[in-house]
Amino acid sequence: MIDKVVEDIDEAIADIHDGATIMIGGFGRAGQPVDLIDALIRHGAGDLTIVSNNAGNGDVGLAALLDSGRVRKIICSFPRQNDSWVFDRLYRAGEIELELVPQGNLVERIRAAGAGIPAFYTPTGLGTQLYEGAEVREFGGREYVLVEALAADFALVAGLRADRLGNVVYRKTARNFAPPMATAATRTVVQVDEVVPVGALDPEAIPTPGIFVDRVVPVGWRDWLPDGEFVGGLVDVNGEPVDAGIDPHSGHTKATEHKPSGVEGRR
């Protein structure tokens, strides 16, 4: 019987080795597999190369992994954000290597690796300093640059629900990089809010079929998504708790002061 569910999150990432290349899903905080990242920090593997769109937000998740000093290099499109102070400090101190890739080329490199295509020509970035010296070829009167596929040893991504076969569904814009990353790694580990019985997911709407998934780790519902039902007014866009809740009459928060990030144990 196929059963990819691993209840123990530390066991699910235990074979990540020093020097591994790891894809980490998410666009900013949306879709970031924070529980898997926390397990990776506990695990202690170092000298890592991370592939992710951003380079961490606040002090949690990917930012905490960078802060642990175990990441040698990050391949991403947009490291600099208003809450990327961990990356900013490491980069300025020369303690992390950065490979900057335009977002569409980054995800297509990942998709290509998962689809068995070693390299491809793209119009994005042609004539820019990011592709100085790259091979250029003309097709149909237009020039393109050659870029290579990007594979990984592990992909850590977050979904909403999965079954024991590894079929995964996502929620809204938290899907982002997870489906292509799941195809491009030797081992794909997915954290989900809930594991459901085989047959419970609509076969017409499975963004990540189980063939791409090795392990499924249930981590429980987020406070603002009990049983998969969205409850508004509990958190801000970063998933941080809103202090005084919502005035049910006005629909607006009573206190909108931004809380500092770093709340432990939250997704």
Next chain:
Amino acid sequence: MVTRISRGEVAARLAADIPDGAYVNLGIGAPTLVADHIPDGVEIVLHTENGMLRMGPAPDAAHVDPDLINAGKQAVTELPGASYFNQAESFGMMRGGHLDVCVLGGFEVSQSGDLANWSTGEPGSIPAVGGAMDLAIGAKSVYVMMDLLTKDGRPKLVAECAYPLTGRACVSRVYTDHAVFDVTPDGFAVADAYGDTTVAELERLLGLRLIDRTATAD
């Protein structure tokens, strides 16, 4: 005297050029203002490159959902008929020529349509490109929305970009606070000059020879 219009008016002027039924990506910052000025009776579909079509406006605080954000990582809403898709599909929509209009901010646009909007090349700054280079080449029409001059009076429409390029020969039109410019094989053409702004005055401000198409502008 050169007439200068507000950023909201620039957004409205640009919005008036977006055809009914267009699939549109609005870049981070000032371009998002365009969504507030779509004329009544015109239906457009907003694309956000982090993976959604039919993106709606910002929610009130009671409906902020951390799983529902735009490319600027701000909370948004979904309109009926919305769809979600992964990043590869989303950027394929751009690269594959499926988007009709993309509106971007800019540091500089050259007369051959080169765009610089991702880096000032300042030493010691942390680079970040995101989807800028994909968006620059990612629509049938690429509109840039920016001021004509920098705060210290330097032209942002130039013969050659001094800043690092985002895309080569990719800009179709530039909407500024003084005039609208088309990028043509012969350089910039003034499609529309606001109020008492003249083509001669714009040539003086920019130090470029301009084609006058204001008479035929609608």
